[in-house]
Amino acid sequence: MANESTEEALAVTDADTQHRRRRFLRNGVTAVTGVLAGGAGVSAAVAQSGSTAKEAAADNTLTVPPWTKQPGAVVGSRPYGTPSQFENNVIRHLRKTDKQYSSSSTRSPLQELDGIITPNGLFYERHHNGIPDINPVEHRLVVHGLVDNALSFTLNDIRRFPSHTQIYFLECSGNPGYTVYGKTAAEANGLVSCAEWTGVPLKTILNEAGLNPEAKWVIAEGADGAGMTRSIPLEKCLDDAMLVYSQNGERLRPEQGYPLRLLLPGYEGNMSIKWLRRLQVADQPVHSREETSKYTDILPDGKAREFTFVMEVKSIITSPSGGQQIGGKGFHEIRGIAWSGKGRITKVEISVDEGKTWQPARLQMPVLSKALTRFLFAWEWNGEPVVIQSRAIDETGYIQPTLESLIEVRGVNGTYHNNAITPWRIASDGKVTHARA
Template identity: 50%
Template sequence: MSKKGAPETRSSSRRQFLKSAGLTGAVMAAGARSAWSQAANAESNPENLPPHVADWSKYPGQGVADRPYGKPSKFEAHVVRRDVEWLTATRQSSVNFTPWHELDGIITPNGLCFERHHGGAPDISPADHRLMIHGLVDKPLIFSMSDILRMPRVNRVFFLECAANSGMEWRGPQLNGCQFTHGMIHNVMYTGVPLKVVLNEVGLKPNAKWLLVEGGDAAGMNRSLPMEKALDDCLLAFKMNGEALRPEQGYPLRLVVPGWEGNIWVKWLRRIEVGDKPWLAREETSKYTDLMADGRARRFTFVMDAKSVITNPSPQAPLRFRGQNVLTGIAWSGRGAITRVDVTLDGGRNWREARIDGPVLERSVTRFYVDFDWQGEELLIQSRCHDSTGYLQPTKNELRAIRGVNSIYHNNGIQTWLVRANGETENVEIS
């Protein structure tokens, strides 16, 4: 009930939901903390500890035919994508989030890559799927999946980030967990055909400047793509991390637009129309526009700027042990490669350079670490990244001073976590 005794509305319940425990309860607490945090608090069975012989060593386990498609251990069943029901009107036009606090390295497992749909995920037979290319071309063609699979292919690792990732945080801390503040991104190896290969097959007219790319889902998603980008590094992808795309990731064919906002990465790709200008009249122009405080708009904000987040410790992965600990996180840039990540434990008074480990690739997630000693003191932890263009990740206040808070897109501001004396961690901001 509201303060006046009126029935609780969706908006009022949302406000209360945001205020209650910083969202550590409700949708996020149930099974949302890391496996290692759970293990730290779980009581072990003394009969399974040395010098005893553990139960699982006394009898045969499952055979090779018992799991034809491998699955994680049952003790990792809580490691899943999660959604926030009230974010959208329906689950078919909604989003779920990658559990980055549960992951390490740079590659996102296929089953944990976040989803964003506008009309639900269709289940398409590759035998029935076709890609039509027409418009300002010399030879309009329709390609089957068999046609595409016989073309020269490449393997590339890229991140895919929704422009609304961290969008709820523009006006201050809202969602208490890096899965929810930064979970609309994943990083995989795509296998596919360079888009320029099929464009060369149809032949481009001299005045061909833009593409309209259209998906085969119920929403009929279509987006405009500049020809310069299309001929540079875009892919027609049919595999990710070595296996076929999942239905929710665009099976059997999707567009990959490296370093650019995810809404242009059209899934279930079925049509490309070549033209001489963008098709803004046929689209939601807001998808390429960020409204600023003075009423002007940043137009065609395609590129995702450099960004980072500490994933552990974080609200869903609190500190549990005093002494030696490992801080880790991810950084990425749509303009190039990550060259350095700095970390502070005291809210920005002192910074130290993090250790980058694993592959460092352009327009890919990069993993960083800091080994540190913790004795129960409160910490204000942040990360900031530098990319190969010389760009330094800004603070949220630096972004707001220029752009205001009217948009939910392209928030790449520095994230702050407060680690309390008991290890519990919260989403906060500092000036």
């Protein structure tokens, strides 16, 4: 059944111009009677398809709603727009159980989002000593150490260099840890987001200073109260690393490092140092707090893996997902996101039978390297309890693992780099929960 549905969906969304008559919801929408006379035709089918009674009661088919009978808010009333009042529950998720909120995080509400762009207001956050409020006119970036000429850049200086724009995801390496937290997609995996970034290739700035032959690492330091510091291999700095000042068209938000951020595509998020004030070129790493006591991976034998930079392939189904209630049996599109710090996603597979069999999902084009990829899977639910899950494969051939196979190798001492499959259970009443909870 699912295979047949997949083909049907693909056929209908192909860009042909035939008048195809394949239908999806069939009995799921309201048949209209007396439309042209202005009468409302309310069908019991609406309730059957999962719409709430309230919605059915509010049916106003081709009657004139109140907002059509009067002028709306005047043009220009919101010089910088905000979401509808009816969407004010769509916010970043803050874990309520932290002991303090100077070093903490908020999660993107993945289950509410479509496409691959995360709007700036909902981009996930991870701060180590709060969010500084920096005046860009007073901010400087200093490049020094093993260079021909130590340099100090204003923001205007940085913005004058040849620019580059690219869509990349960012993910916290603690997304989501190894113990199940929370019930929703946001809670389970919301420390990942994706945006279009604009800035300067880091290579350009290092060339401007002139690298000495013994240069091997770059130590990046933030201007926040944590003085967040990480060591970056020079090879990455001369590859796709950027200094970014804009995100999704506008200047970075304070939570994302305004006015200047290091961006290391595919690497764990904490290394993309926010509020960047210093790049020291060195011949060895500095072994800062955040790459020794934190952001290392404790193995079963007690030893730690250090410098585990790359975020490996992952995916999660965002709809249907934990906390949601799906309509009755029949057609549903399973939707989610996949990403890999190693490059492009080549395949996402879906299982609707507890992982026994897997079928390919449709990938929304264009599929971009080190960016989120949206996947879609046409599914007919028979109304019986089921576990649904996704697994992604990237261009290196790496297949997203189960939590069991990951723990078999890494043990349970670690906190970071859990890229395991997230399974969701759907009960016969349509209620969706985390299958591991």
